Amino acid sequence: MTNAFLRRTAVTLAALLALTLALCSGAFAGTTLYSGKEKPKYVFLFIGDGLGLPQLSAAQFLFAASQGKMGEDKLLMSTFPVQGITTTYSAETAITDSAAAGTAIASGVKTYNAGIGVDANKKPYRNFASMAKDKGMKVGIVSSVSLDHATPAAFYAVSESRNAYHEISHQIATSGFDYFAGGGLIDPDGKKSKAPKGNAFEAIKGAGYSVVSGRAELQKLTPKSGKVMAMNDRLPDGNALPYAIDYTPNDISLAEFTAKGIELLDNPKGFFMMVEGGKIDWACHANDAMAAIGDLVAFNEAVAEAVKFMKKHPKETLIVVTGDHETGGLTVGFAGTKYDNFFTVLQGQKVSFQHFTDVVLKDYRAKCGGNFNFEDMKPIITANFGLKFEGDAAADRTVLKDFEIAMLKEAFNRSMGGETEKSKDEMTYRLYGGYDPLAVSLTQILNQKAGLGWTTYSHTGVPVATAAVGLAAETFGGYYDNTDLFKKFCSVLGIATEPVTLAAN
Known part of the structure; x- marks a missing residue:
């Protein structure tokens, strides 16, 4: 494809767009904003980190298949009357990270990957959560990952780097927001900071x-x-909640934190609550479809709490659900299954890749005392992932084929050999992506048997779905950029819709 062809195509598309806008009398000249007299008193924003249409589709296909049905059994966001498509690129690349995406949504400006609450020139901007607080609304920030992580941080903090966890965590104290809940803090004591400010929890x-x-x-x-900051007792990795597939009865779910937030925030002046399903993203980074679906279910249950509340306040509530980007390049379709899918194969998986790495493999190493034997690992694999080493592979999708067993043996040897997981070798990275070789090989093979494929261990640049229900929901339909979400929320709250620098206040 030549540069000349691309230029001609761009010119043609631009001309067609101009004609379309003229014919529509300016209907598409800008993003749709809310102009109604009645403003929502209760506003919910749910962000599925890493939640793209493939993740949504895979979950819905699995739910239908588990009931013996063809098609999709819809999650709540898919049933909402208003549906939109949102672009996610950052200021520097087609593929955003969560910091740039969160900043675009919360503050309305494009920034570089890793920027929190700043634009591409590092100029700080206000977020609409703080604007809602200024209007007298109470504000809650809930996440299944640490509360100083990129997405929650974008709604209360300003930082040139998302990795300045210590400095970001101290901004919880100065935010004045009413409810923080979910995970903990990554660096409360400032051990990784060049200028520690003292213990963040104490602040x-x-x-x-x-x-x-x-x-x-x-x-x-x-x-x-x-004002409250509430956490789960058990924060097994990255000071985040456990993956939903690994929950124990003592673990607090995202839905429970959301329900408690509703109870604490409800007041005559209303509230804004942002709830993030952060570990959908983490599971997809590791190409673990079943862990991702488990956390998507937990996210859906949190949305259900808002819907339950809306039924009591139908004329005062707005619920918006979106993703900040897609993670993993998930596809519903795989070369090895052609046009077929076998979604229920996924149900053989009982633990996340993380639990398998941190608990199951750790226990195995401790018990075998260095005498690693793949034969001893076989029943452990079957118990945790439902994959079988004997039987008719043509008749039973869960039976491993010879080449798949060979892949698992290779991965097992690498895992037991203590191989550096984040190898600089490109081939090794393509195989394992920086994760435990055996754990990620198991999830990938299981996913492939189900008919799911992955293209990356990072994010992708495809648009995401946005859905809305309630008062002013129509504002969120159409095809628009993630920075437009800021404008739409501001218009819903009766706030000026242009991004506001902190210097201007």
Whole structure:
């Protein structure tokens, strides 16, 4: 394809667009904003980190297949009356990270990957959560990952780098927001900071927050508790909640944190709550479809809490669900299955890749004392992933073929040999992506048997779905950029829709 051809194509498309806009009398001249007199009193924004249409489709196909049905059994966001498509590129690349995407949504400006609350020139901007707070609304930030991670941080912090976790965590204390819940903090003591500010938890307590951990302490909270930071007792990796597939009865779900937030935030002036399903993204980075679907279900259950609340306040509530980007390049379709899919094969998986790496393999190493034997690993693989080493592979999709067993043996040897996971060797990276070789090989083979494929261990640049229900929901239909979400939310809240620099306030 020549440059001349591309130029001619661009000129033709531009002319067609201009003609379309003229014929439509300016209907598409800008993003749709809300102009209604009645403003929502209660506003929910749910962000599925890494949630693209493939993740949504894979989950819905699996739910239908598990009931013996063809087609999709829809999640709540798919049933909402207003549906939109949102582009996600950052200021520097077609493929955004969560910091740039979160900043675009929260502050309305494009930035470089890793920027929090700043534009591409590192100029700081306000986010609409703080604007909602200025209007008298209470504000809640909930996430299944650490509360100083990129997406939640974009709604209360400003930082030139998403990795400045210590500095970001201290901005929880100065935010004045009413409810933070979910995961913990990555660097509360500033061990990775060049200029530690003191323990972040102490700063948060000093700002008047009650910092609690565990279900019993969460349940004690009432609207009279004041400002709150609430966490799960168990934060097994990255100070995040466990993957939903690995939940124990003692773990607090994203839905429970959302429900408690509704209880604590409800007041005559209303509230804004952002809820992130952060580990959908983490699972997709590791190409673990079943862990991702498990966290998507947990995310859906959190959305259900908002829908339950909306039924009590149908004329005062707006719920918007979106993704910040797609992760993993997931496809519903794989070369090895051609036009077929076998979604229920996924149900043989009982743990996430992370639990298998951190618990199952760790226990195996401890018990075998260095005498690693793949034959001993076979029943462990079958128990945790449902993959079988004997039987008719042509008749039973869960039976491993010879070349798949060979792949697992190679991965097992690499895992047991203590091979550096994040190898600089391109071939090794393509195979394992920086994860435990055996764990990621198992999820990939299982996914392929189900008819799912992956193209990357990173994000992709494809648009994501946005869905809305409730008062002003029509504002969120159409095809638009993620920066337009900021404008749409501002218009819904009755705030000026142009991005606002902090210097201007």
